[in-house]
Amino acid sequence: xxxxxxxxxxxxxxxxxxxxxxxxxxxxxxxxxxxxxxxxxxxxxxxxxxxxxxxxxxxxxxxxxxxxxxxxxxxxxxxxxxxxxxxxxxxxxxxxxxxxxxxxxxxxxxxxxxxxxxxxxxxxxxxxxxxxxxxxxxxxxxxxxxxxxxxxxxxxxxxxxxxxxxxxxxxxxxxxxxxxxxxxxxxxxxxxxxxxxxxxxxxxxxxxxxxxxxxxxxxxxxxxxxxxxxxxxxxxxxxxxxxxxxxxxxxxxxxxxxxxxxxxxxxxxxxxxxxxxxxxxxxxxxxxxxxxxxxxxxxxxxxxxxxxxxxxxxxxxxxxxxxxxxxxx
Amino acid sequence: xxxxxxxxxxxxxxxxxxxxxxxxxxxxxxxxxxxxxxxxxxxxxxxxxxxxxxxxxxxxxxxxxxxxxxxxxxxxxxxxxxxxxxxxxxxxxxxxxxxxxxxxxxxxxxxxxxxxxxxxxxxxxxxxxxxxxxxxxxxxxxxxxxxxxxxxxxxxxxxxxxxxxxxxxxxxxxxxxxxxxxxxxxxxxxxxxxxxxxxxxxxxxxxxxxxxxxxxxxxxxxxxxxxxxxxxxxxxxxxxxxxxxxxxxxxxxxxxxxxxxxxxxxxxxxxxxxxxxxxxxxxxxxxxxxxxxxxxxxxxxxxxxxxxxxxxxxxxxxx
Numbered sequence: 049x050x051x052x053x054x055x056x057x058x059x060x061x062x063x064x065x066x067x068x069x070x071x072x073x074x075x076x077x078x079x080x081x082x083x084x085x086x087x088x089x090x091x092x093x094x095x096x097x098x099x100x101x102x103x104x105x106x107x108x109x110x111x112x113x114x115x116x117x118x119x120x121x122x123x124x125x126x127x128x129x130x131x132x133x134x135x136x137x138x139x140x141x142x143x144x145x146x147x148x149x150x151x152x153x154x155x156x157x158x159x160x161x162x163x164x165x166x167x168x169x170x171x172x173x174x175x176x177x178x179x180x181x182x183x184x185x186x187x188x189x190x191x192x193x194x195x196x197x198x199x200x201x202x203x204x205x206x207x208x209x210x211x212x213x214x215x216x217x218x219x220x221x222x223x224x225x226x227x228x229x230x231x232x233x234x235x236x237x238x239x240x241x242x243x244x245x246x247x248x249x250x251x252x253x254x255x256x257x258x259x260x261x262x263x264x265x266x267x268x269x270x271x272x273x274x275x276x277x278x279x280x281x282x283x284x285x286x287x288x289x290x291x292x293x294x295x296x297x298x299x300x301x302x303x304x305x306x307x308x309x310x311x312x313x314x315x316x317x318x319x320x321x322x323x324x325x326x327x328x329x330x331x332x333x334x335x336x337x338x339x340x341x342x343x344x345x346x347x348x349x350x351x352x353x354x355x356x357x358x359x360x361x362x363x364x365x366x367x368x369x370x371x372x373x374x375x376x377x
Numbered sequence: 378x379x380x381x382x383x384x385x386x387x388x389x390x391x392x393x394x395x396x397x398x399x400x401x402x403x404x405x406x407x408x409x410x411x412x413x414x415x416x417x418x419x420x421x422x423x424x425x426x427x428x429x430x431x432x433x434x435x436x437x438x439x440x441x442x443x444x445x446x447x448x449x450x451x452x453x454x455x456x457x458x459x460x461x462x463x464x465x466x467x468x469x470x471x472x473x474x475x476x477x478x479x480x481x482x483x484x485x486x487x488x489x490x491x492x493x494x495x496x497x498x499x500x501x502x503x504x505x506x507x508x509x510x511x512x513x514x515x516x517x518x519x520x521x522x523x524x525x526x527x528x529x530x531x532x533x534x535x536x537x538x539x540x541x542x543x544x545x546x547x548x549x550x551x552x553x554x555x556x557x558x559x560x561x562x563x564x565x566x567x568x569x570x571x572x573x574x575x576x577x578x579x580x581x582x583x584x585x586x587x588x589x590x591x592x593x594x595x596x597x598x599x600x601x602x603x604x605x606x607x608x609x610x611x612x613x614x615x616x617x618x619x620x621x622x623x624x625x626x627x628x629x630x631x632x633x634x635x636x637x638x639x640x641x642x643x644x645x646x647x648x649x650x651x652x653x654x655x656x657x658x659x660x661x662x663x664x665x666x667x668x669x670x671x672x673x674x675x676x677x678x679x680x681x682x683x684x685x686x687x688x689x690x691x692x693x694x695x696x
Contacts, residue, residue, distance in 0.1 A: 101561035102532075208650040238417040239588055240666075243632035243646035250643065265561065272634035272644065295636060309566035311591030312636050313618055325570060326563050328517065329531045 054128060056227055056259050057090040057113065062122035064105075064112050081333045082108040084283040085122070087360065090227070095253065095260040097274030097291060099267060099306070103330055105283040106263050110229050113261060114146050115139055144174050147220040151232035153212035157204040163215045164200030170222045189218040192255075194248060210241035214248065221252060229261045234269060246273060267310050271295050279303045282341045283333055285360055289367040299367065299374040302342050340372070348373055378448070379550050379582040380406040380429070385442035387428050389435065396654045398424040400606040401442075406550070409580040411572075413597030413614070415587060417651050420603040422586045426552050429584075430469055431459040446550065465495040468543035472555040474535035477542075478527040484511075485523025488542045495546050510541040514571060533564035540571065547579055554586045569596055590630060594618050602626050605652055605662035607678075612686035622688035625663045661691070
């Protein structure tokens with residue numbers, strides 16, 4: 049029985065910490081707080097966009113969500129089922145339903161195998177299909193992602209970046225997954241090809257009833273594909289809400305700065321758009337600041353921000369932010 | 378006139394035949410002007426500027442045409458002469474600051490080296506100048522930063538150090554090749570701001586190469602759009618963005634998802650991908666992907682023609 053309102057994926061105070069160094073290194077053993085206290089709910093059929101700058105933990109979070117990384121703390125639920133510490137063999141049937149597309153298709157495709165073979169691989173591993181059925185399914189997948197049947201015999205290097213990403217997508221959807229995590233799927237592509245892949249992903253979502261978690265640093269692409277977005281800063285979600293609303297009226301000072309920094313094509317004289325330029329750098333996740341993690345760079349930080357860490361709370365229906373002084377309009 | 382490039386052609390001999398990376402590019406640059414060069418991978422935007430800098434040392438490369446810097450011809454200039462200009466009057470910033478910095482010396486030492494090489498001042502004098510420069514590119518603590526090694530700095534700070542190095546000899550011409558592509562948007566905003574301020578202060582002319590239309594529209598005075606080794610459209614920022622003429626420019630602008638307002642259900646995408654320079658299509662290079670192609674596009678390659686705002690397209694010429 050599938051309950052439409054039951055979240056497909058849920059995290060509760062999820063954390064991922066890495067240990068670096070040894071007791072012999074100069075600074076001793078240290079802990080990187082890559083993802084910290086993330087509670088996120090993903091509902092069936094939606095696209096949740098994760099945005100944030102490099103090092104904010106969005107890719108680490110993505111890898112935790114498909115259990116490519118072991119989770120340090122908190123819980124991960126798939127259709128209400130706790131999969132936080134399931135063993136690899138227990139996870140295997142789930143892998144079919146939880147897939148991932150990576151940024152660099154040339155790094156994720158074996159250069160020595162034909163792409164037809166690469167797309168057939170998940171079918172061989174998970175399915176109980178005959179060779180004939182597999183061939184038919186591969187042909188179907190090629191058509192679905194907009195590749196030609198005679199492409200099957202080629203090797204990855206014979207394709208352009210956009211076509212390679214199509215192969216990566218075909219592999220991910222081969223087993224009819226429910227949820228696909230896309231980690232920067234268009235970032236390595238030329239601008240003129242990005243739109244093709246964005247459209248392909250939208251078509252597939254509609255046809256195959258997919259749920260997406262979409263990660264990209266290009267904010268306009270994220271806005272285009274996402275129904276909801278979560279803005280991350282230094283390992284935690286600082287704002288979450290419907291994509292268009294968050295972009296139109298960001299409430300967290302970090303989201304405001306981030307969105308205002310995106311260069312857009314304007315036909316008015318330069319300098320008319322208000323831009324918030326942040327000072328300083330993103331602090332090291334080795335020793336995150338006290339209180340609100342954004343306070344050292346925040347233009348409106350007060351004493352309270354330095355000592356007390358704001359929780360991600362729902363200030364408006366559907367809009368959550370982790371800030372003591374959010375801009376609510 | 379700082380820079381005047383006429384009919385620049387760069388080709389490389391390869392195993393699969395000659396590749397024309399640049400095929401007849403011409404442009405001019407005035408003092409304190411920012412020229413934005415936009416294009417996708419393989420469009421020739423980087424190669425054309427490497428040619429200007431005299432940095433194409435590949436023995437398989439042939440460079441033809443004319444590159445005049447302040448009236449002086451750079452094509453065929455002996456390497457010794459070029460070295461005197463490079464880093465001194467002509468400076469360059471690359472995409473990845475880590476490749477422009479040596480990991481084994483401090484930031485301060487590296488910038489000072491350049492000043493001493495070109496200006497022949499004492500080490501102490503050079504170091505003083507370095508501190509000034511680092512302050513100018515907004516290092517929070519310039520004195521301390523001088524003794525840092527590149528790996529101790531963040532990506533944004535490294536790029537600032539490279540910019541400080543580029544500015545160290547007050548260049549008349551600054552060439553920046555995707556200097557913000559590897560950086561986060563908030564850091565990029567800071568760097569763009571810096572380039573704008575520096576242009577105002579040092580009166581340097583800037584050639585800014587990028588694939589990001591947004592960045593160009595924020596920074597450039599004039600814009601040049603490149604495709605498959607040729608300039609397909611040029612004009613002022615206003616002309617190009619409010620009245621794009623070439624179908625490629627139009628399509629490229631159309632395929633960028635908007636940041637505000639109604640989301641389109643589907644993005645107007647350009648079919649296909651940029652052509653390989655080894656197998657350029659007959660006629661117009663954009664032809665096979667062009668929504669408005671007609672017979673003339675299949676035989677001849679359209680020229681850019683004269684005029685400040687020009688597009689290399691038979692349709693535009695006809696209209």
